[in-house]
Amino acid sequence: MKPAPFVHHAPRTLEEAVAVLGEVGHDGKVLAGGQSLIPLLSMRLASPAHLVDVNGVAGLDAVEVTDTHVRVGALVRHAGLERHDGAAAALPLLRQALRNVAHPAIRTRGTTVGSIAHADPSGEMPAVTVLTGGVVEAAGPRGRREIAAADFFTGPLETTLAEDELVVAVRFGLLPAGTRTGFVESARRSGDYALAGVALAVGMDGDVVTSATASFVSVTPVPDVLDLGPALAGRSVGDLPLDDVAELVRSHVGPESDIHAPADYRRMLAAELTRRVLTTTTTPTEGAA
Amino acid sequence: MTDAATEQLLEITLRVNGVRRTASAPARRLLSDFLRHDLGLTGTHVGCEHGVCGACTVLLDGEPARACLVFAVTAQAHEVTTVEGIGHDPANLSPVQQAFAECHALQCGFCTPGFITTITAYLDENPQPTPEEAREAISGNLCRCTGYQNIVKAVVRASEIVREREEETR
């Protein structure tokens, strides 16, 4: 299990990276954390002729917290974002979700932006991106552009990113004050890809729910947002219609069967995990934004 | 596709266990292979080459990373610590290594270097773990021999040894 030969490009600036991608993008891949890519290369399930290794590109490793968003550069590792207290304070969902990404030794190398660009339906961070109304900042030979999360993911491992474009950063939108968030997933082994997972954001006024949205891991072909508001808005914490919520989830998700669990089990699991995370998230003292 | 025949060799320089090491290797050389075969540091073991088992875990700039999921060229100019860097003298074990010996936390020893590096870094951040925290800390590494119980014990014991040694040198 050794990768096939490739030409290694090590741009030092974003401009260089964009330029080299413009030349080889049709036959190349961007290498950042590499935690998903390198296994594919070693198994020779992918053998691009060029790797554009952006690890040496200056200026892509910053986490910026503003009044409206947390902006995460392309070289920020999951572990770095997980540790970032400012980001966790502004958007607790980030840390809640990142703790579920693989194992710590993967999180030290894997980049949050990379996992979003990879667009694996079983990735945690794509689900967070859509739930927070995130924006993907891309750069390419035709210049820079911003892509709303809802327009970014098009299918399993598919996005609207062009092959000669690079994701420079992702901006996660901050949630309105008072929003509580939760993240839960269930995997066969700890650290494995989840059989199902849920990211949840609940707007609260006292103990009354004002809004609720969820996005899912491993049970939808592309991460998207389910509005639970119709079932939950106006209901108080002690009186949440959990069965209705579960039903909404069941009818929203569309999981695939695989060797670890059939679709109907995953559907049940997504619904049940939503019930549970809704309960814990709305319980006072937990998940306050 | 580039042929191996024309494959370009790169001079790759890393700082390994505190020493500058240079070797020439193709860009596709995995860090695990570079350490083992180009630098002769065979303490880092390769168990799966797809990042799941953790046997090849080294510290990259002090943080645990799977050496099979990093190209050597990407690690250029970075600091790598292998099990040899944590302790290479059988008569002079590091706290984690000593705890492993005391607690019978290894059997075949193949996965062990990945545990040693992982736990060494973990204890730097979490000097007094509970057994539950210790178990979680090692849950990214596979061991087929021990059933993990004695490794959990060794993590806790290692934290004691660190303190014992600190007191001795005080």
Place this chain on the structure above:
Amino acid sequence: MTTRQVGEPVQRREDPRLLTGNGRYLDDLGLGALQAAFVRSPHAHARVVDIDITDAWELDGVEAIYTWEDLDGRVGEPLPVLIPHPALTHPRTGYCLAKSEVNHVGEAVVMVVARDRYVAEDACGRIHVTYETLKPVVGLENARAATRLVHDDAPGNVAANLLQEVGDVDSAMAAAPNTLTLELEIERSACMPMEGKGVYARWDADDASLRIYSSTQTSTGVRAAVAAKLEMPLAKVEVVTPDVGGGFGVKIMHPWPEEVLVPWAARRLGRDVKWTEDRREHFVSSAHERGQLQEVTVGFDDDGRLLALDVRFWHDNGAYTPYGIIVPIITATQLLGPYKPGAYRVEFWSLYTNTVLVTPYRGAGRPQGCYAMERTMDAIAAHLGLDRTEVRSRNFIQPDEMPYDQGLMFQDGRPLKYDSGDFPASLAKLKDLVGWDDFAAYREQAAREGRRVGLGIGCYVEGTGVGPYEGGHVQVETSGRVNVATGLTTQGQGHQTVLAQIVADQLGVRLEDVHVTTGDTRRMAYAVGTFASRGAVMSGNAVALAAKVVRDKALRIAADALEVSADDLEIVDGVISVKGAPGTSIDLKTIAVMSNPLRYAFDTAAQAATQFAGTFDPDKPPVADDDEPGLEGQDFYSPTQATFANGMHAAVVETDPVTAEIRILRYCVIHDCGVMVNPMIVEGQVHGGVAQGVGGALYERMVYDEGGQLLNASFMDFLVPYASEVPHVETDHLETPSPLNPLGLKGAGEAGTIPVTAVIASAVEDAEGFPIRSMPISPAELWELRRQHSSVPVALEGAS
């Protein structure tokens, strides 16, 4: 008096080396050797029509490419049937490289030798093999139906069919007041050592000899097999087993194609050649185990006593049978566990499928047998409304019935005769440890909290320490260093420590002076291998016997020198002295000097031993006619039969009422392996065994699709448990020494694994209230079973 070493939890001698990156595993050797890689069949069943290697030759760094056509002499003949058996009427083995047909995905077709593994894999990618695909036979149901055949000349896909019967089952069954029939299933798993296989061969052209390093469980076996295949004198082939990163059975199978091909290529090329198996190769070209379908019919009285047991099972042996039918034979015989079955009949069919071959995996057929028996015990208890331990207890062989002959032939061709064990005592300890009698209260309390829990139990007897023999060689150097060699290999069991403990005691030397070598044919040419929990029993007793030879010789020489009777001497910490008169003493190392009269003096010790040193009798030869120079000796241990270890496990599980996730809350083990040489190491073996058992019960399985593709050939999808999935194991021990060997040992290596699948099935069944008949079980499968049994309580599903 020095501390007796046997029985002490001494720290392992091998650890400081292994902990500091100073271990030497196969791939750590031979830096700069050429590396091999293989083109392996992508099809489960196909004819090889054409192989085009021209593109591959163009690559720089490719040194050789071999297909079956290139294999000369016996290398081109089929691989050996290692363990023939009269019931194995249709044995089939593959070739080192496929000749004209491939029978499983992963079978080696072309060998490439290149500068490094990267280039070797590049070349493999450029080799174009044309196949004519054939329909494969996948899964036991299809193998049994035999509408298609794996091997055209093996009708019904049957490799072997064996029936054993003790008593008259039909009459006993007919007369039984109660009968039950259980259909059971257990799926494929695999050893999955963290280090795969590997071979490194050095051809010495000047000496016309081969030195082979292999990550094997038998160096003598590999040596003999390679010498035979390469048609070389045995004396010109040496096999050294370096540090081995786990075996668990898969490395006792030999010779693997690569073990023949790598030395063959090294000789042919006159270069060092190495092959290190990667993980994907290990999944598709090493060995699997466990897969069986079972049908148990049992007759019993109203107290739950067995009257008749009729077992039929179908064993998936994969594409070939190089290791014979050891696994199903063990299932058939060890199934009986600690029980008296009444009349017993067992028949199995070992069937071919187009999948990876099946050879022993830790437990080797016992987990399946234990599963069949223990599922049956639980079914009887459920049928009669009796406590599950009560039913077991009533069927136990009693301590005063030992030795107990089950009337069957065991895997070693010898009678299945239990030597020892106290099953009622073990059960009492287990019930105590797990709190069996208090569980009902715990269950009620859990139910009040909305939690669902279950308690499971499993008992087993394990034939360990099978023959035919192992040897020990002990040598005392003039420095006082004691070199011990035994031929069997080590994969983490701590033999360097355990055998040193035994020799230290037997010889009377300090532990730190004893240095043990295993698995090196240069040091011990006669050996069998490491399997069947036989290391401590066989080599432990062998080195003890060898140490006694050396001790007797040392005492004889010392007695002469000190002019006392040997009976009055003792050896403590390497010093021989007169009992009760410690002033009169002589060092063991001095005896080593005296035992070897020398012509040449090369150091002070040698000087003291030259022909001109000291006094001698000119009428006697320097070495007596019945003596040999040197303080060393060798002996072999060869028992008449296996020892029988036993144990009992219990587990408490919790199953999520909605998601059906299964969590092991407690896992308790009572273990009896006779005398424990090193209790710390025994505990470690139990922990590791249980963890592998948990993998087999809840996580691991080989998932083949209908086309014979292994769908989960990676650690991402074959779920070896992490620490997060393995419970803390609570242990207690019973030591009933084996009467069969001087040390009272029974084996401990496999024990932990054997009953786990049975125990977890029992516990899940207890939690859920419906029968569990197929293992392993995943949450999704349990959830589906609940749907089938309509047992999902609506109240629970709706609760928050």
